[in-house]
Structure formats: structure tokens, C-alpha cells
Amino acid sequence: xxxxxxxxxxxxxxxxxxxxxxxxxxxxxxxxxxxxxxxxxxxxxxxxxxxxxxxxxxxxxxxxxxxxxxxxxxxxxxxxxxxxxxxxxxxxxxxxxxxxxxxxxxxxxxxxxxxxxxxxxxxxxxxxxxxxxxxxxxxxxxxxxxxxxxxxxxxxxxxxxxxxxxxxxxxxxxxxxxxxxxxxxxxxxxxxxxxxxxxxxxxxxxxxxxxxxxxxxxxxxxxxxxxxxxxxxxxxxxxxxxxxxxxxxxxxxxxxxxxxxxxxxxxxxxxxxxxxxxxxxxxxxxxxxxxxxxxxxxxxxxxxxxxxxxxxxxxxxxxxx
Amino acid sequence: xxxxxxxxxxxxxxxxxxxxxxxxxxxxxxxxxxxxxxxxxxxxxxxxxxxxxxxxxxxxxxxxxxxxxxxxxxxxxxxxxxxxxxxxxxxxxxxxxxxxxxxxxxxxxxxxxxxxxxxxxxxxxxxxxxxxxxxxxxxxxxxxxxxxxxxxxxxxxxxxxxxxxxxxxxxxxxxxxxxxxxxxxxxxxxxxxxxxxxxxxxxxxxxxxxxxxxxxxxxxxxxxxxxxxxxxxxxxxxxxxxxxxxxxxxxxxxxxxxxxxxxxxxxxxxxxxxxxxxxxxxxxxxxxxxxxxxxxxxxxxxxxxxxxxxxxxxxxxxxxxxxxxxxxxxxxxxxxxxx
Ligand SMILES: Nc1ncnc2c1ncn2[C@@H]1O[C@H](COP(=O)(O)OP(=O)(O)O)[C@@H](O)[C@H]1O
Ligand code: SF4
Ligand SMILES: [Mg+2]
Numbered sequence: 001x002x003x004x005x006x007x008x009x010x011x012x013x014x015x016x017x018x019x020x021x022x023x024x025x026x027x028x029x030x031x032x033x034x035x036x037x038x039x040x041x042x043x044x045x046x047x048x049x050x051x052x053x054x055x056x057x058x059x060x061x062x063x064x065x066x067x068x069x070x071x072x073x074x075x076x077x078x079x080x081x082x083x084x085x086x087x088x089x090x091x092x093x094x095x096x097x098x099x100x101x102x103x104x105x106x107x108x109x110x111x112x113x114x115x116x117x118x119x120x121x122x123x124x125x126x127x128x129x130x131x132x133x134x135x136x137x138x139x140x141x142x143x144x145x146x147x148x149x150x151x152x153x154x155x156x157x158x159x160x161x162x163x164x165x166x167x168x169x170x171x172x173x174x175x176x177x178x179x180x181x182x183x184x185x186x187x188x189x190x191x192x193x194x195x196x197x198x199x200x201x202x203x204x205x206x207x208x209x210x211x212x213x214x215x216x217x218x219x220x221x222x223x224x225x226x227x228x229x230x231x232x233x234x235x236x237x238x239x240x241x242x243x244x245x246x247x248x249x250x251x252x253x254x255x256x257x258x259x260x261x262x263x264x265x266x267x268x269x270x271x272x273x274x275x276x277x278x279x280x281x282x283x284x285x286x287x288x289x290x291x292x293x294x295x296x297x298x299x300x301x302x303x304x305x306x307x308x309x310x311x312x313x314x315x316x317x318x319x320x321x
Numbered sequence: 322x323x324x325x326x327x328x329x330x331x332x333x334x335x336x337x338x339x340x341x342x343x344x345x346x347x348x349x350x351x352x353x354x355x356x357x358x359x360x361x362x363x364x365x366x367x368x369x370x371x372x373x374x375x376x377x378x379x380x381x382x383x384x385x386x387x388x389x390x391x392x393x394x395x396x397x398x399x400x401x402x403x404x405x406x407x408x409x410x411x412x413x414x415x416x417x418x419x420x421x422x423x424x425x426x427x428x429x430x431x432x433x434x435x436x437x438x439x440x441x442x443x444x445x446x447x448x449x450x451x452x453x454x455x456x457x458x459x460x461x462x463x464x465x466x467x468x469x470x471x472x473x474x475x476x477x478x479x480x481x482x483x484x485x486x487x488x489x490x491x492x493x494x495x496x497x498x499x500x501x502x503x504x505x506x507x508x509x510x511x512x513x514x515x516x517x518x519x520x521x522x523x524x525x526x527x528x529x530x531x532x533x534x535x536x537x538x539x540x541x542x543x544x545x546x547x548x549x550x551x552x553x554x555x556x557x558x559x560x561x562x563x564x565x566x567x568x569x570x571x572x573x574x575x576x577x578x579x580x581x582x583x584x585x586x587x588x589x590x591x592x593x594x595x596x597x598x599x600x601x602x603x604x605x606x607x608x609x610x611x612x613x614x615x616x617x618x619x620x621x622x623x624x625x626x627x628x629x630x631x632x633x634x635x636x637x638x639x640x641x642x643x644x645x646x647x648x649x650x651x652x653x654x655x656x657x658x659x660x
Contacts, residue, residue: 218430225383226445226496227417240435316435316480 001312008308012301019297020071020290024064027286067290076291081283086291090273094295095175096166097265097272101257103179103188104195109250112200116207116246117239120215123208131204138201143260147194147267154190162187164269191268195261199253206249210242217241244315251307255300331358331399332536333382333504338396340377340386342611349611351377353560354395359504364530364537366551366568368544368583372608374560375540376426379508382538383423384413401503419449422497426509428489432481438465438492439477445499464495467532468525487518494525498533505530506538511546523549544583548572553644556580559609559619565638566645576647578624579604618650626651 042050051057055066070077076086115135119128141149155163167187169178178184214220215238223237262274269275273292280288312318340352352374359365367375380386382398384405398405400421405413425431433441442464443457452460458477465473468491481489490510497505507526511519527550530537539550547554547568554571556564556579564577575581582604606623615621618631630650639652 218425218427219433221380221385222423222425222431222493223433224385225417225423227414227419227448228444229414237433237436241433244435314435317482 004312005305005309008305012305015301016294016297017068020068020294021064023290023293024060024067027290071294076294077287079280079285079288081280081285081288086287087295089288090276090291090295092176093271093273093276095177096270097258097261097274099177099179100188100191100195100264100270100272101254101261103192104199104257104261105250105254107192108196108200108203108253111196112203113207113239113243113246116204117211117234117242119204120208120211121234123212132208135201135204138197139205141197143194143198143263144267146197147191147264150190150194151267161190163190166271191264191270194267195257195264198260199250199257202253203246203250207242207246210245211238214238214242240314244311247314248307248311251303251310254303255296258296258299332361332363332401333359333538334397334399335378335382336397336399338378338381338398339394340374340381341392341394342390343392344390346612350560350614351391351611352381355555355557355560355562357555357562357565359536359538361503361536362530362534363553364539364551366547366554367538367540367557368542368547368554369557370542370608372611373557375542375557376508378557379423379506379538379540382504382506383417383421384410385423415449418445418497418502419500420502421504421506422500422502423506423508424490424493424497424510426512428486428493428513429481431493432489434481437478437480438484442477442492442496442499445496449500460499461495464499465492467498468492468495468529470495486514487521490514490518490522491525494522494529498529498535501533502535504538505535506540508540509542510539512541512543519546526550556583559614560611561619561648562638563620563648564646570642570645574641574645576641576645576652577620577649578626578651579620582623618648 048057055063058066067077074087078084079086079089082089115131119131122128151163154161165187166178167183167185168181169176169184170180171177178188215234217238220233220238223233228237258273261270261272262277264270265272265274266278273295276288277292279285280292335358336356337354338352338356339350339354342349342351355374355378357365357367367378369375377386377391381393382400382405384393386393393406396406400416405416408416432438439458439461442461443452443454446452446457446460447454450457450460462473462477465476470476470488470491476484476488476492481492484492494510505526510526511522514522523546526537526539529535537550539546541547551568554564554566554568555562556571556577558579564571564575564580566574571580572584575584586604604623609615609619609622615632616635617633618624618627618636621627621631624631628650634650636648636650636653638646638648640646641652
């Protein structure tokens, strides 16, 4: 297990280096920020001055190595636009995105797995068929449409939930949370549902398929033959096995949630990282973009590592190899 | 459940049981009106080729037939004076594992891969004896010792994939016998194992049968196994019992052409010879599809002794001696026939 984790950590570093190099190469061609920053009436000299003050006149590899050196110390440079350290800028918005993604993930996982199990037990009932049809909707309706639909129904027609923003937040030192105020909770419901819907449908279908297969396994028959009550057979003996593939996918989904949250955050004007990213793209604020991508890569790698460990925990065959 | 002991009655009495599977192809009569009984302390062997309805019979006693597609269409299963088919599912759960236990063919797949052996056995004690987890685990280790698993304490903390096939089947037996059941149904418990391991498992079962006073229904397609363990035998073909006799009579005076064919495919009787387990494929032809059974005797297409009447009418079970009955026109004694 220890060796496994070390090996994974080394892999992570390699992936991060690759991602950073790719980012760097890409942004060489992604428009010249200096023109924007120096202003409309800048002379050639002005532009050159700005360029060298940002270190953008140095050769490519010097810039890259300097960037890596700084990044390793947690210094990702300054935003061209707001002149603030990019990491600070992003971390300030991290809690909003993480809370949104995690809430969505919880909704998707709990509802997806629970409905998936229910549907697997009586696959031909009217209830199961309607759930499956709805889940197909959940997969095929694009996120922005889902968001607008939910706003229409719950905010406009019923008027029970707020259509945008994050509501009241409380500062817990390093973390600004919206999950501990009533207003905050009200505000997170619609965006979290929007973000969850696709993944919920995926998890539901996956759980159903997995359970259908496991329920015919001999060890499930054994469990019935022992005289165990249905809840024990289904949720202990069958689901525990059926969850193994589901957990893997759910882990990958957390990463997707953070990425997909860009659309959701834009619809609901959610003050998270995704919103910042969209604005930075418009403003050619390359340092923010690079920092965002690096941070996103880091988060996804960390999640994958946790999922792998969890997978090994769930599956004894992996654990002992 | 009444626990009255009625010394002179059968422990289990299966009467006229029919089990049908409904599918797009029609209705498969997987079990078509079979009757047998099991005495206390007796070992009943049920033998027949793959697909003849042995597992379905075994599962139906535990009411484990998946419904749909399966359905117990007729019959009674009288266990200790009670018809199991009339019990509520809650009452049935108190019988499963506790008073009738079952082990399956594949020790690889019949233990849950994500729980330890000890956990799975202790579940029996927690469920049926109301023990706490810790005591239940101790009892589980004791059971593992009784089925002669070396280092039972260590093994109880291992997962199924860490054990060999033979060890797993021992663990299954330990689990089945945990609550001291009156009947152990063993559905091909040795089929998936090596010859030497097979012999060990049979010996173990014979010994445990004495220690636990358990009656056994031994299901197999290997007459060699039957010869070693069973006192009475039922031979099944295409969902019906075609011959029923005490083991001695069956091996001495096999009467049904199918049974005779089965016997011919065993090199040495009474001992599983070096050749290993005997596939019964040596009778020419294949088992007919349950959806397209012949109108008369189901064995007709493969029978060497078939004559005209066999093709049009299904024979009854005819007695050839007191406890020996054969479903074949060759033994139709017109005086005794009950149409
Ligand atoms: N779940 C099922 N669905 C449909 N048909 C089944 C099912 N289980 C058993 N059967 C039918 O019952 C027949 C007997 O099966 P089985 O009792 O497993 O045979 P065996 O004697 O090899 O144990 C099979 O040939 C099949 O047609
Ligand atoms: S009834 Fe006829 S076909 Fe059937 S086993 Fe007897 S002789 Fe053969
Ligand atoms: Mg079988």
C-alpha cells in the first residue's frame, strides 16, 4: 500500500509538470496580453517596457523554468488585471466552487445509488421504467437548459428558491462557507441540482446495471439461503460489491463537477472559480488561467488518489496484491 | 414453527412438486411432478445430467426460485410436519440457514468476495442465535476448526480469494452447519474440485453428518459420489424422477435404461477411480430441450430399448420391488399400473 501511494505521488508530479508545460506552450499563442494592458494609446516603447517588467521578453524556456521554480513555492505570479497574486485570487473563490461541487456530488451519489438499487430490484415495474426514462433525460438535457428550467420552475413560477448568487456566507478563517446559513442553503439548492443532474443519472444507471449483475451472483443466493432479511442481503451483500465500479466513476465525477461548474456558475452567477475563469478568458489574464488549470489538475489528481485508496479498501482482492 | 419431534415420520416429504419457468419461448417444466422423502439421519442422492432440474429442486425446498421467471406451480414440501410452501416469507427466513442449510457447487463464487470468512460465518450466529459479534466470531473460528481448516483463527480473518477451492468449500460447509440444521442440501459440492479434494470433502461430510445428526440431500451428476455417501437415490431426467431405489438396489439392479447408461459410464463402482469425475456424456445423444420435450417418454430419443408405445405415452413409475420404482414401459405390469 505504501509503495503504491509513493508510486502514485511520483506519477502525480509528472502529470503536473506535463500539464504546466502544455499550458505554457498554449498561452504562447493565446493572444498578447501586453497590448491589452499597456492601453490603447501606448507607444512601442511603452509596450516593450511593460513586456520586460513582466519578464515576457525572456526566452520561452527561461520563463517556464522561472514559473516552475516559483510555483513550487506557491507563487503563481500576479493577475495582469487585478494585480493580485493569482493563487490568492483563486483560493478566495475556491470554497464556493468546492461547496457547490460537493453538495452536487452528495445529491448525485446518494440519490443515484439509492434509486439505482430500487430500480434494480424490480426492473420491469412502472416505477422503474419511469425512473429509467427520466434518467435518460438527465443524461441528454444540457446543463444550461437544466439550469434555466429549474430557475423557471422554482424561482420564477413557484418563487420558493432564489435564482442566483450565493446568499449569506460566514467566514471561518480560511474558508468562507455558505452551507451554515439558511439563506446560503437556499441558494445552493438550484445550482447544486443543476450540476448534479447529469452525474446522478449516470450513477443511477451504473448502479442499476451493477446491481442487476450482482443480484444473480451465487453469493447473493447464499446470503438468501442463510435466512438473512432482504435489507441485509441487498445493502450489505449485494450493494457492497455493486459499489466497487460505482465508486471509481463517482471519484472521476468530482473532477468533472469542478470542471462543469463553469457553466452552472455562469448561469447562477455563483461566485466561484468557474466564474473567475470565464472572466479571465475574456481579459486574456493568462497567469490566472495557468494557475486555475494547475490547481484544477492538482485537485483532480488528489481526488483520484483518494478514490484509488477507497477502491482498494472496498475490494480486498486489490488490497492484498 | 412447531418443533415437535415425530419419530416415525419423514423429516422432509416432497409431494408432486412442479416448477415452471416462463420465458419468451414458452413454459419450461424444469421440475415436473416429483416426489421423494428424506428420513432423519438419511443421505438421499439426487443424480442426473446437467439441466435435468436438480438445482431447481434443491432451491425450491429453500423457496429460493427466482420469481419471475420461476414459479412453484404445484406440490407440497412438508418439513417436520409443516408445508414450507404455505409459510410466510418471515417464517421461511427462520428456517433458511437455521433448520435447512444449503451449499453450492462453486466454492469460488458462493462466498462473498468482500467479507472475511469469519464475518460470513459469524453472521449465522448473530442472525439465528442472537449472539454478539465477538462471541459469534469465536464460534465461527470453532466451526472452522470442526471442518478441519488449519489455523482457523488466522483463516477467519482472511478473504475468500486467499483460500484454495477445497478450503473454501470447507468454509461453506462450516457456514451451512453453523446453526446445526436438520437438513443439509449439498448441490454438487465436489464437482468443481480436484479428485483428491473431492474425496476429502466427501469424507468430511460423512463424518460431520454423524457429529451433527444432519440429514443430507446430495445432488450430483457423479454416481461415484452417490455410491460413497447415499442410502437412497433418485435419478432425474428432464424434470422427472425416472428411478428411485435404495442405493444398494440401484447399483445391483439398475432398471431404467438411463440409469444403466449412467452406470456404464463409471469405470469402477463404489470408488471414484483414478480417471476422476465422470461426465455422463457417454450416453449418446443430448438432453432434450425443456421447451420441446418428446410427447412420450423423455428418454425415448436416446433409448436403446425403446419400442412403439414409448414414443406416444409417458410411462408411470412402476414398482419393481418394495422400494424400487422405475419410470419405464419395460416394467409396466398391467396389474399394478395406476393410470
Ligand atoms: N432462472 C431460470 N430461468 C429460466 N429457466 C431456468 C432458470 N433456472 C433453471 N431453469 C431451467 O431449469 C432447468 C433445470 O436447471 P437446473 O435445475 O439448474 O439443472 P441442474 O440439474 O443442472 O442443476 C434448466 O435447463 C432451465 O431450463
Ligand atoms: S419407456 Fe421406453 S423409451 Fe423410455 S426408457 Fe423405457 S424403454 Fe426407453
Ligand atoms: Mg445444478
